[in-house]
Amino acid sequence: MRELVYYVAVSLDGFIAGPNGEYDAFAVEGDHMTAINERYSDTVATHVAEAFGVEADGRMFDTVLMGWNTYAVGLPYGITSPYRHLRQIVFSREHAAAAERVEGVEVTDRNPGEYVRELKAEEGSSIWLCGGGALAAALADEIDRLVIKRYPVLFGAGVPLFGPRAYAPQAFEAVEARAFESGVTFGEYARRG
Known part of the structure; x- marks a missing residue:
């Protein structure tokens, strides 16, 4: 059975973004980036991976889940399909029936827990929960690894x-x-039992 992995950047005080969705305080340079590019290359946005020669091959993840606010971060910049190398599923009650449909992006208003249980039963690599915090709370019982x-x-x-x-x-x-010289730490946790 596939795992749901909540792979996310967080501040020391427990926030994945600032009050207005800001995330630019998370350093994208430093020795921790090598670890991201080697083990977690599937989490690098497709256009960034292509620009920097990072191979996102689906070895770790083949599906990404996002809440609408996480997905919408790229929209002002014309990034409508941020992870073209993955199956992209966006959860939103407000936008599911709207015209924001983009090839390669599924916007759904389905119950996240029910949908994730179906995804876990499918063949494939792990499922990446990209964010945000509200979706993570809704899926807390389904998260296998942090x-x-x-x-x-x-x-x-x-x-x-x-x-x-x-x-x-x-x-x-x-x-x-x-722990990295950049001050970034990675912690990996598996659900007990």
Whole structure:
């Protein structure tokens, strides 16, 4: 069965974006980028991978899930299909029936948990939960693995790693931890049990 992996950048104070969706405080230069390009190359946007010769081959992920706000980050720049090398699924109750349809991007208003259980039963690589925090909260029970890239920056406010959800502790165990000279740390956690 396929895994759902929440692979995401986060500030020291637990935010994946600033109050207005800002994410530019997350450094895109430094020794941590080698690790991203080697192991997690599927998470590099297609146009960036092509420009820098990064091979995104579907070895780690073949599907990406996004909430509308995460997907919409690229729209002002004309980026309507950010991960063309992956199956792209965007969850939105407001935009599912709208004209924002783009080839290679599926916008759905389906229940995220039900849909992810169906995706997990399919053949393929792991499923990448790209963001945002509200979608992560809706899928908390389905997340099999967390890969947290913690950046040495404080936002003070913004989009939390997980949006509000009913209190239900969920145990994960540490699988790997790496620290880089850039100050970025990677922590990988697998669901316990």
